[in-house]
Amino acid sequence: TDPSVIRNFCIVAHIDHGKSTLADRMLQNTNVVASRDMQNQFLDSMDIERERGITIKSQAVRMPWQVDGQDYILNMIDTPGHVDFAYEVSRSLAACEGAILLVDAAQGIEAQTLANLYMAMEHDLEIIPVLNKIDLPAADPERYALEISNLIGVDPDDVLKVSGKTGEGVEALLDRVVSVVPAPSGTVDAPARAMIFDSIYDTYRGVITYVRMVDGKLSPREGIRMMATGAEYELQETGVYSPDAIPGKGLGVGEVGYLITGVKDVSESKVGDTVTTKNHPAEEAIGGYSEPQPMVFSGLYPIDGSDYPALREALEKLQLNDAALSYEPETSVALGFGFRVGFLGLLHLEIVRERLEREYNLDLISTAPNVIYNVTTEDGTVVRVTNPSEFPEGKIMEVEEPMAMATIIVPSEFIGAVMELSQSKRGQLDGMDYLSEERVEIRYWIPLAEIVFDYFDLLKSRTKGYASLNWQRDGSQVADLVKVDILLQGDTVDAFSAITHRDHAYSYGVKMTSKLKELIPRQQFEVPIQAAIGSRIIARENIRAIRKDVLSKCYGGDISRKRKLLEKQKEGKKRMKMVGTVEVPQEAFIAALSTD
Ligand code: GDP
Numbered sequence: 001t002d003p004s005v006i007r008n009f010c011i012v013a014h015i016d017h018g019k020s021t022l023a024d025r026m027l028q029n030t031n032v033v034a035s036r037d038m039q040n041q042f043l044d045s046m047d048i049e050r051e052r053g054i055t056i057k058s059q060a061v062r063m064p065w066q067v068d069g070q071d072y073i074l075n076m077i078d079t080p081g082h083v084d085f086a087y088e089v090s091r092s093l094a095a096c097e098g099a100i101l102l103v104d105a106a107q108g109i110e111a112q113t114l115a116n117l118y119m120a121m122e123h124d125l126e127i128i129p130v131l132n133k134i135d136l137p138a139a140d141p142e143r144y145a146l147e148i149s150n151l152i153g154v155d156p157d158d159v160l161k162v163s164g165k166t167g168e169g170v171e172a173l174l175d176r177v178v179s180v181v182p183a184p185s186g187t188v189d190a191p192a193r194a195m196i197f198d199s200i201y202d203t204y205r206g207v208i209t210y211v212r213m214v215d216g217k218l219s220p221r222e223g224i225r226m227m228a229t230g231a232e233y234e235l236q237e238t239g240v241y242s243p244d245a246i247p248g249k250g251l252g253v254g255e256v257g258y259l260i261t262g263v264k265d266v267s268e269s270k271v272g273d274t275v276t277t278k279n280h281p282a283e284e285a286i287g288g289y290s291e292p293q294p295m296v297f298s299g300l301y302p303i304d305g306s307d308y309p310a311l312r313e314a315l316e317k318l319q320l321n322d323a324a325l326s327y328e329p330e331t332s333v334a335l336g337f338g339f340r341v342g343f344l345g346l347l348h349l350e351i352v353r354e355r356l357e358r359e360y361n362l363d364l365i366s367t368a369p370n371v372i373y374n375v376t377t378e379d380g381t382v383v384r385v386t387n388p389s390e391f392p393e394g395k396i397m398e399v400e401e402p403m404a405m406a407t408i409i410v411p412s413e414f415i416g417a418v419m420e421l422s423q424s425k426r427g428q429l430d431g432m433d434y435l436s437e438e439r440v441e442i443r444y445w446i447p448l449a450e451i452v453f454d455y456f457d458l459l460k461s462r463t464k465g466y467a468s469l470n471w472q473r474d475g476s477q478v479a480d481l482v483k484v485d486i487l488l489q490g491d492t493v494d495a496f497s498a499i500t501h502r503d504h505a506y507s508y509g510v511k512m513t514s515k516l517k518e519l520i521p522r523q524q525f526e527v528p529i530q531a532a533i534g535s536r537i538i539a540r541e542n543i544r545a546i547r548k549d550v551l552s553k554c555y556g557g558d559i560s561r562k563r564k565l566l567e568k569q570k571e572g573k574k575r576m577k578m579v580g581t582v583e584v585p586q587e588a589f590i591a592a593l594s595t596d
């Protein structure tokens with residue numbers, strides 16, 4: 001294909017501002033999907049994406065479009081909107097020359113609108129500002145066109161107004177894409193270079209790699225090389241999606257399509273890597289490649305210990321399709337055999353856990369998530385801690401925690417509430433900018449550990465749901481962090497150890513000891529439950545002793561009933577975990593970890 005008729009663009013927006021719905025309308029308007037075959041969020045192929053209404057993986061689809069009798073090829077890349085998947089958004093943007101910046105006409109600019117806009121600007125994309133949902137009675141396009149015009153310096157009249165729901169304005173938007181998005185530039189006779197912006201695992205075909213061709217050409221049967229890993233494969237098939245896969249004779253400059261090599265593991269086809277040919281390899285890879293970094297770690301354990309092999313197998317399979325997922329085995333006194341799993345964020349954790357439970361039929365318990373700390377001991381050794389149990393014993397010189405820059409957008413009446421919350425979460429004000437008279441952008445430098453857990457929930461409840469939040473990793477700081485252990489009869493229960501700021505250690509200790517007092521049944525002896533920092537006890541409860549004699553409950557001589565009770569007691573014993581000399585039903589651990 002002649003690159004001059006190609007337009008590669010993506011749609012970026014705050015979550016729920018209507019990207020996927022607009023993409024649906026474009027597929028219909030260009031006759032790529034017939035109206036009768038249309039289902040909502042056509043491109044969100046995973047069940048979990050449809051149910052939650054969010055896009056997890058990127059998708060690309062080719063659409064024909066005619067302007068003034070000239071045929072064009074539009075490649076639309078739908079991107080994931082959530083901050084956990086920001087790296088994938090960034091790679092999708094790198095595959096485009098233009099971006100539709102979509103803003104809900106009843107909401108205005110939100111935190112991820114800004115984050116996505118800045119990312120698109122970093123990639124030098126031509127930006128097409130668009131207000132969506134103009135069919136809504138609450139829509140106020142004039143007001144928000146002004147907000148956008150203040151932000152990016154366009155004339156408010158140049159902000160297109162569309163409705164992904166009714167289709168109004170969508171054809172004009174496609175025309176605009178053709179007229180303002182630059183055609184791809186690349187060298188036709190240079191060695192081939194294609195950037196991987198996504199790779200998915202398909203049960204039948206193995207890994208399907210989505211690429212944007214930059215230079216040269218890739219053809220089926222050709223030997224290819226992944227430049228970051230050096231791995232070489234034979235290309236079995238190339239093609240484009242429109243919307244189903246259409247195999248072709250190869251991909252040339254500016255084209256967006258897929259490659260199939262028969263590999264079985266997405267980590268061999270890394271997002272951001274450059275594909276070249278074996279015989280005429282390019283010298284330089286396309287820039288911007290980096291490995292996804294896990295930010296949050298949590299222990300995942302099967303509730304039924306005999307499911308451990310099934311969990312391992314499920315994680316292996318899931319990893320085939322999720323290169324950002326990392327795990328290693330760990331054991332816990334309280335929970336038995338499980339895995340320490342690294343995630344991009346809490347949404348990623350939730351999705352992985354949900355997929356494991358749903359697609360692999362596992363019942364799981366996850367331990368309280370934590371971030372990565374660097375702990376320096378007295379002799380100067382630095383230990384990377386992803387699990388409280390790795391926290392070094394003895395004297396600690398310093399603990400370094402990861403930080404994030406949070407961007408919050410709220411109506412100005414909530415500035416006080418946002419500041420109060422952020423300060424209580426150890427945040428430092430970085431700056432504040434007004435988007436309009438009544439809406440403001442506030443930036444806080446804040447510990448990642450504080451922001452990934454309940455910050456957003458608290459923020460929403462304290463701003464009546466009006467706040468939006470985005471954050472990105474930003475440096476680290478030394479802080480007064482300690483490990484709090486929970487002890488039963490003097491023995492540490494590993495699953496409950498936590499790393500917290502010293503100011504919050506006491507309240508954590510009190511919360512956990514009183515929770516466990518409720519949950520652990522009385523034993524034949526008194527059991528102290530303590531919270532401790534090192535050897536210093538900071539909170540304490542007692543479970544009083546009881547003589548537990550089940551049989552005394554059976555008056556008279558019903559033997560079979562007695563036997564049944566004995567059986568039951570034995571059955572119950574199997575699910576007991578021993579912590580030192582204390583017998584604890586596993587349910588107690590699970591309840592203590594899951595309720596809050
Ligand atoms: P995404 O998260 O940006 O992909 O947003 P979706 O496309 O999933 O849309 C979020 C919600 O807004 C869904 O409930 C859509 O039905 C609704 N929606 C999207 N576009 C429009 C529109 O133009 N008008 C109205 N009234 N609702 C819309």
Ligand code: MG
Pocket residue numbers: 019020021053054055
């Ligand atoms: Mg979506």
